[in-house]
Every structure is written in C-alpha cells, then in structure tokens.
Amino acid sequence: MTRDLQFDASGGLTHLLTLEGLSRQTILEILDTAESFIAVGEREIKKVPLLRGKTVVNLFFEPSTRTRTTFEIAAKRLSADVINLAVAASSTSKGETLLDTVRNLEAMRTDLFVVRHAESGAAHLIAQHTPPHVHIINAGDGRHAHPTQGLLDVFTIRRHKGAFENLKVALIGDILHSRVARSDIHALTTLGVQELRVIAPKTLLPTAVEKLGVRPYTDMRAGLADVDVIMMLRIQRERMQGAHIPSEQEYFRVYGLTPDKLECAKPDAIVLHPGPMNRGLEIDSAVADGPRSVILPQVTYGIAVRMAVMAMILGGREDTPGRRA
Amino acid sequence: MRTDVDIEAALGRMAEGLGVFSARNPLMIGIHTGGVWVAERLRRLLGLQEALGSLDISFYRDDFTRVGVNPEVKASNLPVNVDNRHLILVDDVLHTGRTIRAALNEIFDYGRPASVTLAVLIERDGRELPIEAQVVGAHMRLARHQHVKLLGPEPLSLAMQEVSAREDGA
Numbered sequence: 001m002t003r004d005l006q007f008d009a010s011g012g013l014t015h016l017l018t019l020e021g022l023s024r025q026t027i028l029e030i031l032d033t034a035e036s037f038i039a040v041g042e043r044e045i046k047k048v049p050l051l052r053g054k055t056v057v058n059l060f061f062e063p064s065t066r067t068r069t070t071f072e073i074a075a076k077r078l079s080a081d082v083i084n085l086a087v088a089a090s091s092t093s094k095g096e097t098l099l100d101t102v103r104n105l106e107a108m109r110t111d112l113f114v115v116r117h118a119e120s121g122a123a124h125l126i127a128q129h130t131p132p133h134v135h136i137i138n139a140g141d142g143r144h145a146h147p148t149q150g151l152l153d154v155f156t157i158r159r160h161k162g163a164f165e166n167l168k169v170a171l172i173g174d175i176l177h178s179r180v181a182r183s184d185i186h187a188l189t190t191l192g193v194q195e196l197r198v199i200a201p202k203t204l205l206p207t208a209v210e211k212l213g214v215r216p217y218t219d220m221r222a223g224l225a226d227v228d229v230i231m232m233l234r235i236q237r238e239r240m241q242g243a244h245i246p247s248e249q250e251y252f253r254v255y256g257l258t259p260d261k262l263e264c265a266k267p268d269a270i271v272l273h274p275g276p277m278n279r280g281l282e283i284d285s286a287v288a289d290g291p292r293s294v295i296l297p298q299v300t301y302g303i304a305v306r307m308a309v310m311a312m313i314l315g316g317r318e319d320t321p322g323r324r325a
Numbered sequence: 326m327r328t329d330v331d332i333e334a335a336l337g338r339m340a341e342g343l344g345v346f347s348a349r350n351p352l353m354i355g356i357h358t359g360g361v362w363v364a365e366r367l368r369r370l371l372g373l374q375e376a377l378g379s380l381d382i383s384f385y386r387d388d389f390t391r392v393g394v395n396p397e398v399k400a401s402n403l404p405v406n407v408d409n410r411h412l413i414l415v416d417d418v419l420h421t422g423r424t425i426r427a428a429l430n431e432i433f434d435y436g437r438p439a440s441v442t443l444a445v446l447i448e449r450d451g452r453e454l455p456i457e458a459q460v461v462g463a464h465m466r467l468a469r470h471q472h473v474k475l476l477g478p479e480p481l482s483l484a485m486q487e488v489s490a491r492e493d494g495a
Contacts, residue, residue, distance in 0.1 A: 012393070029396045039400035040384070045434040048384035050394070308394075316393020 005127050013312050015127045015136040018145040019186040027190060031155050033308035034301070040077060041303060050311050051080035054111045058084045059102070060139070061117040066275055067139050067149075070299065071114045074306035080112075102126050106134055112314060113137070120144035120179075135313045137306075143177050148309060149274050150183030152302040154191060156294055157229050159301065160270050164191040170223050170265075171214070172199040172255065173233030173282050176206050176244075180274045181233055189213040199223035201255065203244045220255055224264035232257055232273040235282045248281050258284040262292065270294045328465070328473065328483045330447065335462030336363070339444055340370040342460035346442060347371055349411040354378035356428050357399055359417030359475035363446045363462075366481070367415060378403040385427035401431060408436040417475035419445040419461075422454035447473055447483070 006021060008014040013026065040048055056075040058068050068084060075082045087101060102113065112135045115123040120142030127136040140146040154164075161167055169188055175181045175198050188196050189212070198209060199217045209216050217223030224230065235251065245251045257271065271287055273295045279285050288295060343351075353373060355364030361379045368377055383398040414428060425443060432438065444460035449467050465473060472486040 032396045033394055033398070036381070036383075036398045036400050039402075043435065047434065049430070050384050050389050311394040315389050316391060 005124070008132070012316065013309075014132070015123075015138075016147050016309055016313065017123050017127060017136065017138045019147045019150050019183050019190070020145075022186075022190065024190050024192070027151070027154070027187060030151055030305070030308050030312065031158060033312060034151075034155055034304040037077075037304040037307040037311075038301070040307070041300065047077050047079055049079045051075065051078040051314055054078075054080040054314055055109060056080045056082045056112045056114065056310070057105050057110045058082065058114045058139075059087060059105070059116070060085065061087045061098075061115075061122070062140070064116055064140070066299070067116065068114075070302045071137075071139060071148075071306055074303050074310060075112075075114075077303070078307055078310060080310070083110075098122060098125065099129055102130065106130060110134065112310065114139045116140045118142055133317075137309060137313070140179055142179065144179050144182065145186075146179040146183050146274075148302070148306055149180050150187040151309070152298060152305040153180075153184050153231060153272055153274070154187045155301050155305050156272060156298050157270075159297075160294055161228055164188070164193045167193045167229055168195040168197070168227045169193050169229040169231065170197040170199055170217075170227045171231045171233065172220070172223070172257065174204045174235050174244075175200045175209065175233070176204045177236055178233045184231060185212050185214060197223050197227065199255070201245065201251075220261055221264045224261060227265045228269055230257065230262070230265055230269055230271045232271065232277075232283050234274060234276065235278055237278070252281055256280070256282055256284060257287050259286050259290070262287055268292075272298055275299070328485055330463045330465065330483055332446070332462075332481050332483065335446055336366050336370065339363075339446065339460050339462045340367055343367065343371060343413060343442075343444060346411065346413060347373075349440075351411045351413045351442070352378060352405065352407065353413045353415060354380055354403065354428075354432070356414070356416045356424060357381040359446075359477065360415045362475065362477040362481060363417055364413075364415035365478070367413075367444070376404045378405075378407075380428050380431055382424060382427040382431055385431045387423055387427065403432075403435050406436055407432060407438045409439045412438045412441045413444055414441055415444050417445070418447045418449060418473055419443070419456070419458050420449055420451050420472075422452050422456035425456045426454055446475065449473060 006015050006017055058071055060068055072082050114137045116139040122141045123136050123138035171181055196214045197217055198214045199220050205216055271293045277283055353364050353368050355361035364377050380401045381399040383395050443458040445458045446462040447465055448458055448461040449465045470488050474484050476482045476484055
C-alpha cells in the first residue's frame with residue numbers, strides 16, 4: 001500500500017513516507033542530488049530558484065525544533081514559501097480532525113506538507129486523502145518512520161566512510177521505540193552494509209529483531225568490536241513510563257557511549273547521533289564533542305538531503321511546453 | 326551526421342577575438358559540460374594562469390517544474406570571488422539563450438562582476454531571449470529540428486542530431 005502511494009504512475013517519487021520500498025537506486029539518486037546541494041549551502045548566497053512560487057507547510061503535531069528548522073531552511077534555500085504550523089497548540093484542541101486541518105491548508109494551495117505526528121501512520125493517512133498535486137514528506141510518525149533522518153544518516157556515512165559494502169555498523173539504544181532506528185535499518189540494509197548490529201538491553205529490543213536483517217547484542221563492548229560506524233539513538237524519556245531501564249545512571253554505565261567503550265570500535269570509527277542528545281545518559285560529552293563525532297556535520301547534511309527530497313518530489317511534474325536548451 | 330565546422334580554426338578565432346580582453350585579467354567560466362571543455366582549451370590558448378570556473382546551471386533552469394532535478398548535476402565551482410572581475414562566460418552552442426540566462430542568474434548569486442563577455446564555439450539560430458555572444462567560433466544555420474552537440478573532451482567533435490518536431494517545443 002505504502003509502496004504504491006510513494007510513487008506516481010511514471011515511477012517518480014511523489015511522497016516520502018518511509019524508506020520501505022525505496023530501491024537502492026532511488027536512495028543513491030537522493031544522496032547524489034543532496035551532494036550537489038551541499039555546494040549551495042557553502043556559498044555566500046545560499047539560495048537557488050528551483051521551488052520559487054511553491055508553498056511548503058511544516059505541519060508539526062509534535063514539537064521538534066531542529067527537524068522543523070532544517071526543513072524550513074531547506075525549503076527557503078530552494079526559494080519556496082514556508083509556513084510553520086504547530087498544530088497541537090491550535091486546531092486539534094478545538095476538535096478539528098487531522099484531515100480537516102490538512103484540507104483547509106490544501107484549499108490555501110499548499111504544494112507540499114512536511115508532517116510530524118505522534119501517531120504512526122499519520123503522514124500515510126494524509127497522503128491517502130490528498131489530490132495528486134499535493135505532496136507529503138513524513139518528518140517522523142510515532143514509532144514508525146523518519147525517512148529523511150535515515151537518508152541523512154546514510155549520507156553522512158557515505159561522506160565520511162565511502163562504500164557501504166565494506167562497513168560494519170552498530171545502532172545503539174532504544175531500538176524498540178525509535179522511528180529513526182527503523183528508517184536507518186531500512187536504508188542500511190537496502191544499501192547493503194557488510195554487517196548491521198543493534199545494541200540495547202533486551203527490554204529495548206523488539207522481539208524477533210533479527211528478521212530486520214540485523215544482529216542483536218546486549219553486551220555493548222562485544223557489539224562495538226571492530227565496527228566502522230556507531231549510530232547512537234536518543235533515549236526518549238517521554239516514552240520511558242514503564243520499566244524499560246533500571247535507572248539513568250545504570251543505563252549510562254552499561255550502554256552510554258564513553259571514551260573507553262569507544263576504544264572497542266575501529267580506531268577511525270565515526271559516531272552519529274540524531275539529536276537532541278541526552279549527555280550523560282546515552283552519550284558522554286567527551287565522545288559527543290570529540291574528534292570522532294560527526295554529529296554537527298549531520299545537521300549540515302540534513303539540510304542538503306531535505307533539499308534533494310523536496311526538489312525531487314516537486315520537480316519535473318508540470319507538463320508545460322518548452323524544451324531543454 | 327558530421328558538420329563542416331573546423332573546431333581548431335573556430336577555437337583559434339575565439340582566442341583571437343578574446344585577445345583584447347586579456348589585459349583585463351579575465352576570469353574564465355565554462356558552462357557544464359561542453360562549455361568547460363571549450364573554456365579549458367581557450368584558457369591554454371590565451372595563456373591564462375588562473376584556474377577555470379565552472380557552472381552547472383541545473384538549479385537555475387526555467388523548465389525545472391517540467392523536467393525535474395538531474396541527479397548528475399555537478400556542483401558549480403567558482404574558485405575566486407567574482408566581485409569586480411571581468412568574466413568570460415564560455416559555452417559550446419548558443420541556441421535559445423535560456424542556458425545563458427540561467428548562467429547569468431547563477432553568477433549574480435555569487436557576486437557582482439565588473440563585466441561578463443559571452444564566448445561560444447557555435448552560434449546558431451533559434452534565439453528566444455535577447456542574448457548574443459560577443460565572441461563566436463563559427464556560425465551555423467540549422468532547421469528547428471536540427472541540433473548540434475559538442476562531443477569531448479579529447480578530441481572535440483561536433484555531432485548533428487535530428488529531433489522529431491513533436492519533441493521540439495522551442
């Protein structure tokens with residue numbers, strides 16, 4: 001269902017809801033396009049006229065400053081007009097449904113919605129109910145997916161480590177609740193890394209996680225042995241109501257990425273984190289701010305990756321006369 | 326199909342025509358892909374020391390909403406600040422003028438040059454914008470459905486293509 005929904009009749013990307021169903025070729029095409037947008041961000045005038053006249057609505061039903069900001073900057077660097085809506089604070093509290101909110105914005109001639117929602121499947125539901133000229137990018141839905149984060153993570157890995165097939169990658173932390181983990185796993189298995197491990201206490205690992213094509217470890221040092229890439233996940237305090245971890249101190253002692261645990265990985269291993277970081281819970285400041293960290297470059301790359309996705313989704317759609325010359 | 330244009334002679338004419346600009350310490354910029362090849366040859370013929378600039382105008386095309394983004398787009402590379410510099414913008418074929426329009430827009434996103442001189446290997450008919458080259462290697466008169474394309478980089482050669490009238494919206 002989702003697969004059909006993401007592509008138009010000629011096979012072009014029309015929504016980005018999940019990385020499931022995206023071919024290796026499509027993912028590489030997005031990464032290549034993002035590469036060319038990096039240069040735009042390094043210029044004095046960081047703007048190209050590709051999406052001039054397009055309207056992008058950042059529709060955030062769940063707060064997120066960084067993701068919203070990077071989508072906003074990406075759209076503005078493409079010359080689109082951007083409106084930010086934090087909906088939790090407005091209409092839904094008056095009883096308006098998700099689809100009513102979207103239909104109202106559609107009537108204002110929105111071309112692209114960037115949707116963040118606490119419910120899994122929210123972006124998918126909107127995509128099912130919008131006309132073909134309206135496009136959706138999922139900016140995180142519940143525990144389901146965060147496809148642009150997955151793409152920027154693999155973009156970061158490719159930039160710093162090169163070919164995927166030679167890499168051992170470890171994903172560490174709250175695998176159970178993490179949409180970032182799910183998108184990262186889809187991207188990395190599709191791109192064909194040599195080995196993908198997940199490291200977490202049993203309570204934070206989904207049952208039968210091996211079916212996703214990963215090797216689970218509960219011993220962090222064993223899991224880190226010989227890896228090239230360490231991807232930390234945020235421990236989501238707001239999703240920690242149950243007894244998933246004994247205490248924050250105990251979690252940090254066993255699963256926090258400290259300089260001495262980092263020693264178990266390859267000497268040139270890089271460290272990623274999708275942010276916002278809980279320093280002293282899943283990651284030690286000495287690692288987060290250390291030489292192996294690519295956490296801030298991830299933020300920079302995130303803009304180029306989101307520009308690429310927006311340009312691919314909104315470009316090449318009008319059947320107007322005119323020729324390339 | 327071949328053309329009867331002598332590329333080496335055309336490059337020689339361009340270098341001659343550009344000679345008067347040499348005194349202004351020009352910065353040469355080629356448009357991807359053919360324009361970069363031509364610019365590199367001219368740079369050597371004129372003995373310019375400075376590295377070449379290159380532009381990929383994909384992000385400035387006026388038909389983006391129809392054709393979409395090209396994943397093979399190369400990053401534009403202007404090695405030095407263009408502010409107050411005399412630029413020589415080089416392309417392989419001047420046809421509709423739309424590529425040059427896009428290139429000028431992109432250049433002005435990098436800065437404010439003192440002047441821009443347009444030099445093209447082939448000037449053909451079919452202009453849709455009020456844009457003309459100051460320096461031309463060779464002129465060609467072609468029918469609407471005929472296209473000329475530069476192949477390279479070594480050796481440079483010209484190929485003629487026939488496009489069906491339906492595809493050709495120009």
